[in-house]
Amino acid sequence: MGSRWMDWSPVGFETDPTPGDKAMVESLVIHLRTWSARLRHQSEAATQVLDTNLATSSWSGLAADVFSVRLRALAAGAQKAAERHNDGVTAATSWSASMELAQGTADQALEDAESALVDLAAAEASAAALGVQHTALSSALSALEQAYNSRDKPPPGSSAPSHGDVSSARQREQEASADLAQARRAIKDAQERLDDAIHRAQRAKREYDAAAKTFADALDAALHGALDPVPQPELKAFGSVIAKLSGISPSASVNASLMSTLGRLTPDELSLLLAEDPNLAQQFWEHPPSPDQVAKWWSSLDDETRAAFEAAAPGVLGDLAGLPYAVRNRCNRAVYEEAQSRKHRLTPEQQKVLTALEVVLADPSASLVCLNLDASVPMVAVGYGDLDTADTVTWAAPGMMSDAADVTEGWSRAAKKLYLQQIQLDDSRTHAMVGWLGYDTPDLASVNTSGLAQDGSWRFANELDGTHATRAAHPDVTFPYVSVVAHSYGTTMAADALMRTKHFVDSFTMLGSAGIDTQVVKSLSDLHVKQAGGVPAIYTTSAAADLVAPFGASLGGRSVPDSESLRSAGSIGARTFRGPLNPPASIGGAQSFSSDGAVLPDGEVLKPTKGHNVLGETIDGPNPLNLLAPPEGHGYLDEGTESLKNTGYTTLGLPEKVVGGLRTTR
Amino acid sequence: MGRVVKVDVEQLRAGAKALKKSASGSRPSADEADGFGSSVARAAVSRFEGYWVRGQSTIDELVVGSAGALEQAADSYQRRDSEDAVGMRGDGGGFHGF
Numbered sequence: 001m002g003s004r005w006m007d008w009s010p011v012g013f014e015t016d017p018t019p020g021d022k023a024m025v026e027s028l029v030i031h032l033r034t035w036s037a038r039l040r041h042q043s044e045a046a047t048q049v050l051d052t053n054l055a056t057s058s059w060s061g062l063a064a065d066v067f068s069v070r071l072r073a074l075a076a077g078a079q080k081a082a083e084r085h086n087d088g089v090t091a092a093t094s095w096s097a098s099m100e101l102a103q104g105t106a107d108q109a110l111e112d113a114e115s116a117l118v119d120l121a122a123a124e125a126s127a128a129a130l131g132v133q134h135t136a137l138s139s140a141l142s143a144l145e146q147a148y149n150s151r152d153k154p155p156p157g158s159s160a161p162s163h164g165d166v167s168s169a170r171q172r173e174q175e176a177s178a179d180l181a182q183a184r185r186a187i188k189d190a191q192e193r194l195d196d197a198i199h200r201a202q203r204a205k206r207e208y209d210a211a212a213k214t215f216a217d218a219l220d221a222a223l224h225g226a227l228d229p230v231p232q233p234e235l236k237a238f239g240s241v242i243a244k245l246s247g248i249s250p251s252a253s254v255n256a257s258l259m260s261t262l263g264r265l266t267p268d269e270l271s272l273l274l275a276e277d278p279n280l281a282q283q284f285w286e287h288p289p290s291p292d293q294v295a296k297w298w299s300s301l302d303d304e305t306r307a308a309f310e311a312a313a314p315g316v317l318g319d320l321a322g323l324p325y326a327v328r329n330r331c332n333r334a335v336y337e338e339a340q341s342r343k344h345r346l347t348p349e350q351q352k353v354l355t356a357l358e359v360v361l362a363d364p365s366a367s368l369v370c371l372n373l374d375a376s377v378p379m380v381a382v383g384y385g386d387l388d389t390a391d392t393v394t395w396a397a398p399g400m401m402s403d404a405a406d407v408t409e410g411w412s413r414a415a416k417k418l419y420l421q422q423i424q425l426d427d428s429r430t431h432a433m434v435g436w437l438g439y440d441t442p443d444l445a446s447v448n449t450s451g452l453a454q455d456g457s458w459r460f461a462n463e464l465d466g467t468h469a470t471r472a473a474h475p476d477v478t479f480p481y482v483s484v485v486a487h488s489y490g491t492t493m494a495a496d497a498l499m500r501t502k503h504f505v506d507s508f509t510m511l512g513s514a515g516i517d518t519q520v521v522k523s524l525s526d527l528h529v530k531q532a533g534g535v536p537a538i539y540t541t542s543a544a545a546d547l548v549a550p551f552g553a554s555l556g557g558r559s560v561p562d563s564e565s566l567r568s569a570g571s572i573g574a575r576t577f578r579g580p581l582n583p584p585a586s587i588g589g590a591q592s593f594s595s596d597g598a599v600l601p602d603g604e605v606l607k608p609t610k611g612h613n614v615l616g617e618t619i620d621g622p623n624p625l626n627l628l629a630p631p632e633g634h635g636y637l638d639e640g641t642e643s644l645k646n647t648g649y650t651t652l653g654l655p656e657k658v659v660g661g662l663r664t665t666r
Numbered sequence: 667m668g669r670v671v672k673v674d675v676e677q678l679r680a681g682a683k684a685l686k687k688s689a690s691g692s693r694p695s696a697d698e699a700d701g702f703g704s705s706v707a708r709a710a711v712s713r714f715e716g717y718w719v720r721g722q723s724t725i726d727e728l729v730v731g732s733a734g735a736l737e738q739a740a741d742s743y744q745r746r747d748s749e750d751a752v753g754m755r756g757d758g759g760g761f762h763g764f
Contacts (some may be wrong), residue, residue: 020704021675045687063739070732077724223713243735243738243741246673246743
């Protein structure tokens with residue numbers, strides 16, 4: 001313990017009340033200071049390497065990005081460690097000073113106590129001797145005084161004491177008494193000095209203990225900020241990852257680089273890479289690799305490796321177009337379960353999506369085609385039916401104010417209604433449906449621009465090509481009938497996407513279109529949509545009561561695919577806003593069908609669509625969204641509407657069965 | 667969507683060297699003596715050393731590991747450039763894979 005081996009009993013302690021070796025504490029200070037300097041130097045070296053040797057002009061690309069993330073974390077970790085060691089230096093320096101002070105006080109107290117004890121012993125011995133002497137002198141004086149005052153004749157051979165004898169004896173007795181009193185005062189004085197020394201030693205111990213606690217608390221407060229240990233295999237794997245990423249072609253696009261990343265890394269290395277750079281998963285979302293190459297890569301793996309990749313990177317694989325949808329569902333469910341386990345720490349928007357998915361995924365026919373809670377807004381796609389084997393696959397894209405946080409449940413319900421309608425209309429084939437909420441949808445202000453449509457179209461095109469890629473990778477290829485149905489601003493986005501797909505889809509159906517961006521789509525015949533009956537299989541409907549669609553298209557300067565809607569009240573209203581110099585335009589080349597209700601020959605009544613939304617709803621009292629929300633049961637995709645039935649036909653490649661027939665738009 | 671990958675292999679090697687240097691030299695060590703004071707103080711020193719010795723080792727290992735990764739990257743780039751040069755001479759067969 002570093003005790004000074006002395007007898008501390010004079011001040012009431014069995015052992016050293018202030019143990020420790022100041023020199024040792026000072027060596028601790030030097031030790032911690034040396035470590036702090038070494039760590040700071042390591043941090044500065046890492047930063048220097050980042051700023052000079054690895055500046056963008058010297059090294060760029062995925063390998064550089066990943067390496068820089070690690071080196072930046074290392075620099076920050078080393079800096080933090082240096083600061084904590086410096087905290088230790090401060091604490092130990094203070095402790096050294098406090099210890100020295102307390103030891104000095106205790107040592108002085110012990111010295112004083114020892115001195116007091118010596119004096120006390122001497123005073124007590126002196127007092128004892130003087131006490132005996134004083135008693136004897138008192139007795140002698142008493143005897144002399146008795147003889148001096150006696151009238152009896154002294155015994156023969158002796159004489160009576162004289163006055164002088166008595167006076168002399170009295171003086172000796174008084175001197176002895178004074179000496180005794182002085183000896184007693186010396187005892188008292190020594191005892192007081194001893195008590196004071198003990199008191200000072202006790203105080204030194206209290207101050208020492210308080211300083212020791214302050215020192216311990218300060219050191220304990222520095223027990224944070226250390227980087228987690230990295231196992232040796234992981235350190236080696238990181239080097240291997242960087243080397244492999246460095247081998248990627250320098251001219252590769254981000255998308256191709258990410259594909260190369262998948263192709264080059266082992267599952268463990270991919271997992272390590274994602275842990276190292278969490279932003280990488282978002283890069284896969286924003287710059288998805290070619291679905292054809294993803295499918296080819298997946299086909300080249302054995303079952304064990306596939307399972308390892310699923311476990312290593314579910315957040316990437318779940319949203320990777322080109323992978324089998326069953327794989328994506330398993331991965332996205334894993335991500336969903338993990339997110340549910342930390343739901344309370346997520347944003348309100350993310351929590352809303354998870355809450356909605358609890359309802360949606362309770363349906364056994366539902367699957368999770370996409371789940372990205374960390375995108376600019378949470379994004380989701382819910383599938384119905386077996387997307388890997390179905391004879392028909394329909395992708396349904398929503399319009400404005402349809403972010404996943406708000407409409408996951410509603411859009412999935414609408415997609416399910418169309419899916420059930422398809423099953424009812426054609427039970428000779430199997431069907432599958434995707435309610436896709438994979439883009440940042442506009443609000444009432446941004447709906448007037450086409451930027452969000454263009455942004456979303458890249459990802460949507462990638463997903464559409466994914467449907468083709470997953471089937472093409474199968475040994476006995478059977479391509480499904482692939483259709484796209486979109487609503488409102490979703491038609492703007494989907495049309496942009498259909499300019500970007502690699503593979504043609506079989507049909508494209510627009511419900512209440514908010515207009516086509518003719519900056520991107522010069523002609524509907526440019527869309528990557530196959531023909532049916534000698535014309536592009538592009539269909540459109542706009543209910544007479546839907547005032548929002550033509551209004552939005554006209555206000556946004558986009559062209560409506562159904563020229564008849566230009567005569568609607570909504571379009572006329574927009575014309576008022578835009579003025580006579582910017583008249584609403586139309587783009588021809590689609591096949592228009594009715595959604596205003598009909599009576600079939602067998603007497604079945606098909607309801608009209610009475611507003612803009614895909615699902616109607618009952619709203620009590622005045623409804624400020626009256627133009628958007630049709631009454632319950634009268635949305636574009638509500639059961640029993642002419643719109644739902646006709647959309648069922650167009651999305652299944654049965655346009656000849658459309659109720660009321662088709663009219664070519666101009 | 668594309669980007670150009672730039673590499674200066676010599677800079678990578680210089681960076682690796684600088685990192686290695688920062689982790690070289692003997693590691694300072696604390697004496698095992700018990701002169702740090704009371705049991706409270708000694709226990710605190712023990713906890714601090716126990717926590718940070720691992721943290722110091724982690725930093726050292728990461729620094730050395732990062733230097734190694736940089737060297738591997740430099741080797742990989744040089745190898746790729748050599749292969750590209752061979753390919754340019756017409757006997758590489760072109761780029762296969764993704």
